[in-house]
Amino acid sequence: MSVTGNTLIVVTGPTGSGKTDLAIQLAQKLGCEIISADSRQMFRDLPIGTAAPTAQQLAAVPHHLVGNLSLTDYYSAACFEQDVLDLLPRLWQRSPYAIMCGGSMMYIDAVCNGIDLLPTVSDENRAAALEVYTRGGIEALIEALRVHDPDYLATAPDLNNHKRLVHALEISMEAGRPYSSLLTGRKTERPFRIIKLALNPPREVLFDRINRRVDAMIAAGMEEEARRVYPLRHLNSLNTVGYKELFAMFDGTMDRETAIARIGKNTRVYAKKQLTWLKRDPSVCYISSLDEALAAIGM
RNA sequence: GGUUCCUUGGCCGAGUGGUUAGGCACCGGUCUGCAAAACCGUUUACAGCAGUUCGAAUCUGCUAGGAACCU
Numbered sequence: 001m002s003v004t005g006n007t008l009i010v011v012t013g014p015t016g017s018g019k020t021d022l023a024i025q026l027a028q029k030l031g032c033e034i035i036s037a038d039s040r041q042m043f044r045d046l047p048i049g050t051a052a053p054t055a056q057q058l059a060a061v062p063h064h065l066v067g068n069l070s071l072t073d074y075y076s077a078a079c080f081e082q083d084v085l086d087l088l089p090r091l092w093q094r095s096p097y098a099i100m101c102g103g104s105m106m107y108i109d110a111v112c113n114g115i116d117l118l119p120t121v122s123d124e125n126r127a128a129a130l131e132v133y134t135r136g137g138i139e140a141l142i143e144a145l146r147v148h149d150p151d152y153l154a155t156a157p158d159l160n161n162h163k164r165l166v167h168a169l170e171i172s173m174e175a176g177r178p179y180s181s182l183l184t185g186r187k188t189e190r191p192f193r194i195i196k197l198a199l200n201p202p203r204e205v206l207f208d209r210i211n212r213r214v215d216a217m218i219a220a221g222m223e224e225e226a227r228r229v230y231p232l233r234h235l236n237s238l239n240t241v242g243y244k245e246l247f248a249m250f251d252g253t254m255d256r257e258t259a260i261a262r263i264g265k266n267t268r269v270y271a272k273k274q275l276t277w278l279k280r281d282p283s284v285c286y287i288s289s290l291d292e293a294l295a296a297i298g299m
Numbered sequence: 300g301g302u303u304c305c306u307u308g309g310c311c312g313a314g315u316g317g318u319u320a321g322g323c324a325c326c327g328g329u330c331u332g333c334a335a336a337a338c339c340g341u342u343u344a345c346a347g348c349a350g351u352u353c354g355a356a357u358c359u360g361c362u363a364g365g366a367a368c369c370u
Contacts, residue, residue: 039334039336040335074332074333076333078332110332115331118331118332120332121332157329157339158329162337163333163336167333171332183331237333240335265323266335273328273334276327276329277330279328280328280329
């Protein structure tokens with residue numbers, strides 16, 4: 001093996017594109033381990049609905065950050081960045097390669113390019129910022145930001161997105177200075193090589209695979225899985241495609257056939273959003289097979 | 300055979316003479332701490348034909364398809 005230094009190989013692509021299988025093949029070929037980059041497969045109670053690696057797949061290659069969280073745990077892209085940076089040195093002791101496989105684009109971005117350091121928001125400030133929104137809506141959020149962070153308002157990409165406004169406000173309150181002043185706009189240079197591979201099957205093929213996978217999930221017992229976590233439906237970890245629709249079915253507000261069709265529809269929508277994220281990333285190398293992946297790595 | 304009613308874009312669905320209904324999908328986009336989240340943009344109509352009218356998805360007639368009831 002040539003001396004190229006430690007390398008992180010990212011295997012990404014839209015949901016249902018075959019990332020998991022390819023990553024395993026690649027890992028076996030390279031003799032390295034896999035870090036999952038999937039914001040939902042991390043929750044241990046959702047293996048079926050999130051299409052998490054199966055027991056056989058987990059046995060084939062050591063995986064990290066799969067089923068390691070409880071639904072009530074707080075987690076974020078910044079947490080992920082830290083977890084991965086902590087994990088990599090250990091994996092590189094055994095191989096110069098490590099594979100990060102998943103479709104949570106913001107998480108991947110946090111690892112590849114870094115994410116600015118922000119204070120951890122206290123429960124009080126989080127609640128206060130949220131209350132500004134629940135009481136006064138977007139208008140009130142903008143009013144508050146006019147005081148806390150006018151620069152953010154001037155540059156915010158989308159003032160209709162209350163989640164982003166609430167976040168800017170809570171961070172500003174926590175830090176005691178404008179949220180926008182904490183953003184460096186700079187990418188972090190990593191002391192290791194990153195190769196970003198992406199799977200991007202033709203749309204019809206992808207949609208067909210997604211449709212079939214939904215049926216397979218239902219057949220594998222996804223309804224029972226969702227039923228078990230139904231009481232926790234208010235948790236953010238369950239604000240997830242597949243579960244939302246089944247919860248509506250349990251509520252009696254949606255019939256079974258419609259719920260299953262919606263899961264397929266929303267999964268397809270999700271896949272397209274992942275693609276949107278990938279399209280603007282000039283560092284991705286599109287591949288469609290193990291051989292192409294190996295070639296891209298230079299093997 | 301007769302009577303009555305219905306027919307809006309891929310789907311749902313408002314609109315009864317003079318603005319773009321709207322929603323979802325499709326297609327495109329945003330993204331620096333819950334991101335499988337949240338948000339933004341755009342396209343596609345008025346079953347067909349003829350007529351009334353300055354002007355028809357909206358009124359009239361015929362045709363086609365569908366529904367209910369009657370014989």
